C-alpha cells in the first residue's frame with residue numbers, strides 16, 4: 531500500500547478504544563460545547579433553504595468575514611474576491627495547495643514530526659516530502675535552522691509550516707519565524723502555513739502568522755478552519771488566503787475535488803467569526819485548565835509531560851514506566867490502564883530522536899480527563915509499571 535492509502539494509527543487506536551471501552555485521548559476530536567449562536571444560525575440557514583451549492587469560492591459573506599478577521603487580528607489585507615477561498619476544511623486547502631503547486635520531481639519541506647495529512651498530500655501530488663527535525667529542547671521543541679537549511683534543495687517548491695504545531699503543541703516564536711522566512715525568501719519558496727490552532731494559544735504566548743513578516747505575504751498561503759476554533763470539527767469549513775495568483779491555482783484544483791461545500795455552515799460561520807475573540811478567550815480558559823489537569827495527572831502517574839503551549843495535545847515521556855517505544859506502549863495501554871493515546875512516532879517521517887514520546891489529547895470534557903488521569907494513576911502507582919510492564923505482557927495482536 532502506498533503511504534496515502536495505509537490504514538492509519540488513528541483507525542487502529544479508535545477501534546482499540548471501542549473494543550476495550552478505554553478513554554480515548556488519541557484523536558483530536560473535541561467533545562466540548564460549540565457557540566450556541568452558531569448552532570442556531572446554522573439551523574436557521576438550513577430551515578431558510580440555504581441548502582444548494584454556494585459559489586465555488588465560498589459564500590461572499592464568509593470570504594468577507596475571513597478577510598475582516600485577518601485584518602483585525604493580524605493586520606493582513608486580503609481581497610474577499612480573489613484572495614480568499616473557502617475550502618472543505620483545512621484538509622482540502624492543504625491537499626489542493628500541494629496538488630496545485632507541486633508534482634513529480636518537486637520537493638516539499640516540512641518539520642518532523644508533522645501532521646499526518648502532509649505526507650499523504652505530498653504522495654497524492656507525486657512530490658517528495660523532505661523533513662527537517664524539530665530540536666528537542668528541555669521539555670519542549672525548537673527550530674533547528676541548520677536542519678531546515680539542509681532540507682532545502684534546488685527542487686524544493688513548498689515549505690509547509692504548521693504553527694501552532696500538531697503534534698508537539700509548539701508555537702514558533704517570532705525569531706524562529708524570521709529565520710524560516712529568510713530561508714524561504716533566499717530560496718524563493720512558496721510557504722503554505724497551517725494555522726488551524728491560531729486561537730488556541732496558552733500562557734500568553736502569541737501566534738504570529740509568517741505572512742506578516744517582511745517579504746512573506748506575496749509568497750504565503752495562509753490556511754485555517756472553523757473546526758478547532760468553534761469545536762465543530764465535523765463541519766469541515768476551512769479557508770485559504772494569499773495573493774490572487776496562488777489562490778487561483780488552489781481554486782483550480784479545489785473545484786475538481788469538491789467544487790464547494792457546506793452552504794448553511796458557511797453562513798453561520800460568517801457571522802460567528804466576527805465574535806470570535808470573546809468566544810476564543812473562553813475556550814482558551816477551558817483548554818488551559820484541561821491541559822493543566824492532564825499534565826498534573828500524567829506527572830502524578832509517573833510519566834513526564836512536555837510543555838504544551840497551544841492546541842489540543844500534550845506529549846509525555848514514557849521511560850519512567852520502563853517503556854522505550856511509544857507504539858508498543860500505546861498498543862498495550864488500553865488493556866493495561868483503559869486509556870488510548872497515540873505514539874508521537876506516528877507523526878515522524880525520519881529517524882525518531884525520541885521514540886518514547888506519546889501524545890495525549892486534552893480537548894475533552896474534564897470528567898473524561900479526570901477519569902483518564904485516575905486510571906493512569908492507578909497503574910502508575912503499581913510497582914510493575916515502573917519496572918517495565920511490557921516485559922511481562924503478551925505482545926498485542928498487531
Ligand SMILES: *Cc1c(COP(=O)(O)O)cnc(C)c1O
Pocket residue numbers: 558618619620621622645692695696724726754755756757758763766767768
Ligand atoms: C485538525 C487539523 C487539520 C484539519 O482541519 P479541518 O478543518 O478539519 O480539515 C489540519 N491541520 C492540523 C494541524 C490539524 O490539527
